[in-house]
Amino acid sequence: MGKKTKIKINYSICGDGNEINPQECLKCLKVCEPALFLLHESFGVEEENPYDPQIWRVTPLYPSLCTRCMKCVESCPGEAIQVTW
Amino acid sequence: MCDNCLKHGTAGKWYLNARNYSNEIVEEYNLREFLIEQYKNFEQIAVRKIAGFNGVGLGYKIQMPIIGRIVKHTAEKMLHSTKPPTNPLKAEGHIGQVVPLDDAIAILEHCAAEPIIQKYCMCRYMHRGEKDACCINFGVMSEIIEKLPRFIPVDEKFQLTREEAIERFKEHNEKGYIGTIWYGPYPYINNLCSCANPECAGIRPRLDFGINSIYKAEYVVDIKPDFCEGCKECIAKCQFDAINFDPIRKQSIIDKSKCFGCGVCLHACKYDAIGIHPRKDFPELKGIY
Numbered sequence: 381m382g383k384k385t386k387i388k389i390n391y392s393i394c395g396d397g398n399e400i401n402p403q404e405c406l407k408c409l410k411v412c413e414p415a416l417f418l419l420h421e422s423f424g425v426e427e428e429n430p431y432d433p434q435i436w437r438v439t440p441l442y443p444s445l446c447t448r449c450m451k452c453v454e455s456c457p458g459e460a461i462q463v464t465w
Numbered sequence: 466m467c468d469n470c471l472k473h474g475t476a477g478k479w480y481l482n483a484r485n486y487s488n489e490i491v492e493e494y495n496l497r498e499f500l501i502e503q504y505k506n507f508e509q510i511a512v513r514k515i516a517g518f519n520g521v522g523l524g525y526k527i528q529m530p531i532i533g534r535i536v537k538h539t540a541e542k543m544l545h546s547t548k549p550p551t552n553p554l555k556a557e558g559h560i561g562q563v564v565p566l567d568d569a570i571a572i573l574e575h576c577a578a579e580p581i582i583q584k585y586c587m588c589r590y591m592h593r594g595e596k597d598a599c600c601i602n603f604g605v606m607s608e609i610i611e612k613l614p615r616f617i618p619v620d621e622k623f624q625l626t627r628e629e630a631i632e633r634f635k636e637h638n639e640k641g642y643i644g645t646i647w648y649g650p651y652p653y654i655n656n657l658c659s660c661a662n663p664e665c666a667g668i669r670p671r672l673d674f675g676i677n678s679i680y681k682a683e684y685v686v687d688i689k690p691d692f693c694e695g696c697k698e699c700i701a702k703c704q705f706d707a708i709n710f711d712p713i714r715k716q717s718i719i720d721k722s723k724c725f726g727c728g729v730c731l732h733a734c735k736y737d738a739i740g741i742h743p744r745k746d747f748p749e750l751k752g753i754y
C-alpha cells in the first residue's frame with residue numbers, strides 16, 4: 381500500500397450531540413475488522429455530570445490498519461464516513 | 466518482568482508482590498485523585514495531544530523515518546515510567562504482562578486487595594462497541610469505578626468474592642481471552658484483564674506498532690509430538706499467531722519466539738498435548754520478554 385488511507389467522519393451528522401448518537405449506532409465499530417475506530421467522550425463540551433459523560437464521537441484512530449473493505453462506509457446510516465486514498 | 470525488575474534483578478514475579486496491590490501504595494504515591502481523573506476521561510487518552518503528539522494515525526507516524534523513532538521512544542518512556550505520575554491524561558507507568566491461568570489464580574487468591582469487582586472492558590467498548598464484563602479490578606480502583614456508571618455491569622454482579630473472581634477469570638480464559646496484569650500507574654497493580662486482539666489497547670501497540678506496551682508471560686508452551694493429533698484447535702485459539710501446522714507430520718508446532726505464554730491453547734487441546742513451562746528453562750529465550 382503506497383498511498384495513505386484517509387478516513388473522515390462528518391461530526392455535524394454523527395457525534396458531538398448532533399443527529400446521530402454514536403453510542404446508539406456503533407455500526408462502524410462493529411464492522412471494522414481491525415477495530416481501528418475509537419469511541420470516546422467529545423472534548424470541550426459541557427457535560428452535566430463529568431462522571432457520566434453523554435456526548436461522544438468516533439475517531440478513526442489507526443487509518444494505517446485499514447484494509448479498505450468499505451464496510452464502514454456501506455453500513456453507516458448517516459453516510460457520515462469517507463474513506464479515500 | 467518489568468524494566469524495573471530487569472534492572473534490579475528481582476528474582477520473583479512483580480505481580481505476586483502483595484504490597485503492589487495495597488492501599489498504602491495508593492496513599493504513598495497519591496494516586497486516588499490521579500486515577501479518578503484518568504478513568505473519568507479514559508477513552509480520550511489516545512486522542513489527547515501530549516507534547517504535540519497523540520495516538521491518531523499512530524501507524525503512519527511510526528513509519529516516518531525520524532519522527533517514528535521519536536514517537537516510539539516517547540511512548541515507551543511514558544509507559545515504562547517509574548516516576549510518580551503527573552498527568553492523568555497520559556498512560557504513565559502503565560505496563561503489563563501476560564499471565565496464564567495459574568498465576569492469575571495466585572494473584573486473586575493471595576495478592577488482590579479487596580473489594581474485588583468486575584467492570585466492562587474499556588477496550589472492547591471503545592474499539593468494538595461491545596460491553597463485556599471481563600476486567601477484574603481491586604482495592605482503591607474498585608472504589609473509583611463505582612463512581613463511573615458506564616463501567617458498571619448492568620445484568621451481572623459488580624462486586625465479587627475471591628472465589629467468584631477466580632471463576633470469572635477461568636471462564637474468560639477458557640473462552641480464549643488473554644490474561645494480563647497491569648501496573649496502572651507504577652507501582653500500583655489494580656487490573657487483571659482478559660483481553661482480545663485487535664481490540665485491546667494494551668496489546669495492540671506491541672503487535673501492530675512495535676511499541677513495548679506489554680511483556681510476554683514468564684512462561685512458554687510446547688507440544689509433545691507423541692500426543693498431538695493434529696486437530697488444529699489450538700491454532701484457532703492462539704491470538705499471537707504462534708502455532709504453525711506441519712503438513713508433513715500433520716501436527717502443530719509452537720513457534721517459541723512468538724509465543725506469549727498466555728496458555729489459552731491449553732484449554733483447546735483435548736489430547737493433553739500442550740505443556741506450559743517457565744520461560745527461563747529455555748536458554749534461547751533468555752531475556753526475551
Ligand code: SF4
Pocket residue numbers: 387411412413414415416445446447448449450451452453463
Ligand atoms: S474500510 Fe474497512 S478496514 Fe477501513 S475503516 Fe472501514 S471498515 Fe475498517
Ligand code: SF4
Pocket residue numbers: 389394395400401402403405406407408409438452455456457458459460461
Ligand atoms: S456508523 Fe456512522 S453513524 Fe454509526 S457511529 Fe459510525 S460514523 Fe456514526
Ligand code: SF4
Pocket residue numbers: 585586587588589599600645658659660661664665666667
Ligand atoms: S486491557 Fe484487556 S480486559 Fe482490560 S480493558 Fe483492555 S482489552 Fe479489556
Ligand code: SF4
Pocket residue numbers: 685686702703704705706707708719723724725726727728729730731
Ligand atoms: S501458543 Fe503461546 S501465545 Fe499462542 S495461545 Fe498458546 S500460550 Fe498463548
Ligand code: SF4
Pocket residue numbers: 688692693694695696697698699700716717733734735736737738739
Ligand atoms: S489442539 Fe492439541 S492435538 Fe490438536 S493440534 Fe493442537 S496440540 Fe495437537
